Amino acid sequence: MAHACSDHEARSRTSAILRRVAAYTGVTLATVGLVTAFAGTHADAADIDYTSASAAEIEDHLADLETERDAAAADLADLQTQLDAAKAVIEAAAAEYGTSNAQLTVVTAAVESADDDLDAKVSSLVAYAQQQTDKFEEAQDASESAKELAAGIETEQQEIADLDKQIGKAEKSLDAAEAEEAEAAAAAEAEAEAEASSEATSSADSESDSATASYSADAATAAVQFARDQLGESYVFGAAGPDTWDCSGLIAGAYGVSDISLTHSTWTMWDETSGIDRGDLQPGDLVFYNGQNHVAMYIGDGQVIHAPKPGDVVKISDLDMGMSIDGYRRV
Incomplete structure (x- = not known):
């Protein structure tokens, strides 16, 4: 139980x-x-x-x-x-x-x-x-x-x-x-490649500039006269005449009268011209400023003629006008 x-x-x-x-x-x-x-x-x-x-x-x-x-x-x-x-x-x-x-x-x-x-x-x-x-x-x-x-x-x-x-x-x-x-390694590699390319370009430029580029007096004289004829005309970005200009448009127009073709771009224009020393400057030679963002034409006596900026006009300025100079080139 x-x-x-x-x-x-x-x-x-x-x-x-x-x-x-x-x-x-x-x-x-x-x-x-x-x-x-x-x-x-x-x-x-x-x-x-x-x-x-x-x-x-x-x-x-x-x-x-x-x-x-x-x-x-x-x-x-x-x-x-x-x-x-x-x-x-x-x-x-x-x-x-x-x-x-x-x-x-x-x-x-x-x-x-x-x-x-x-x-x-x-x-x-x-x-x-x-x-x-x-x-x-x-x-x-x-x-x-x-x-x-x-x-x-x-x-x-x-x-x-x-x-x-x-x-x-x-x-x-x-x-x-x-x-x-x-990413940093890739950037460093790209920078190294860019530096190597720049050095190679500089070396090539040095070799090509070792002898001062030949000076075409007739074309240079005609270009200077054309630029002087535009004094006082207004700056307009991207303009290449006949009555308004930007900096590279003025240079391309000035040499165009001698049937010399220059691209309407400061950076391309740099590549289309030959480097010279400051002491070799002649009227008609080009001066590049501010990271190749601006170009002017040397007219002698330490002066250049150029189309400066919006709101300004084609005018004559001192060669050393306050902007950093990148180099001197000859057409």
């Missing part, structure tokens, strides 16, 4: 569950020290400023983070293995000592094995009681260790989650740093 357990029976059953310990698995559990043997043994990766770090430095930092995560994962696996072992011990104890029938079976077997010898029966029961006591103490250790192991597992899981976030941030920063460095 079934009946409810008394408090004494419940306590006895609980004690019996805790009495089976590491003997079932061959693992000895050592309470608090068990967990601290693993927690925090891996080295922390040093902090890094992603905004100033190079790609190589970020890559090293990322490797440290991944190593740290691997160590934390290994610790977590060890803790989980030990917790599983502790649970197996408790489950085995519950199976063997957790019910009244299980305990009765053991006691009955002990008593029956002693036949009719009362002393032997008592000795068997005492031995069984001592075994329960020993297993109870071992199970208490296992229970405490299980609590510590569970806390250690939670700590490791949180650390791994934090490391995953740091690794994700490091990977993004590494991608950005590599892209920035690649």
Whole structure:
């Protein structure tokens, strides 16, 4: 007939569950020290400023983070293995000592094995009681260790989650740093190529300018006279006559009277003419200013004639009129 357990029976059953310990698995559990043997043994990766770090430095930092995560994962696996072992011990104890029938079976077997010898029966029961006591103490250790192991597992899981976030941030920063460095390298390469090209051009110009370009007096004289005839006419950007001009339009028109074709562009006009030294200037030669954004015609006596800017007119100015001079060219 079934009946409810008394408090004494419940306590006895609980004690019996805790009495089976590491003997079932061959693992000895050592309470608090068990967990601290693993927690925090891996080295922390040093902090890094992603905004100033190079790609190589970020890559090293990322490797440290991944190593740290691997160590934390290994610790977590060890803790989980030990917790599983502790649970197996408790489950085995519950199976063997957790019910009244299980305990009765053991006691009955002990008593029956002693036949009719009362002393032997008592000795068997005492031995069984001592075994329960020993297993109870071992199970208490296992229970405490299980609590510590569970806390250690939670700590490791949180650390791994934090490391995953740091690794994700490091990977993004590494991608950005590599892209920035690649862009800088490409820019430096382009600049080096431009410098090499400029040096080659300068060298070619120097070779071509080593002998002063020949001077066509007739065309130069005609160009100067044409430019003088336009004095006072208005500047209009992009205009090339007959009554309005911009700087390169005036020069192209002046040499056009001698059937010499110059492109209506200061930069192209520079390439279409030959370099000369300042001391070789003759009337009709060209002077380029302000990064080749402006051109004027030399007319002698340290003066040039040009179409300056919007709101101004074709006029005569000093050769050194306040703008930086890029060079002197001859048509």
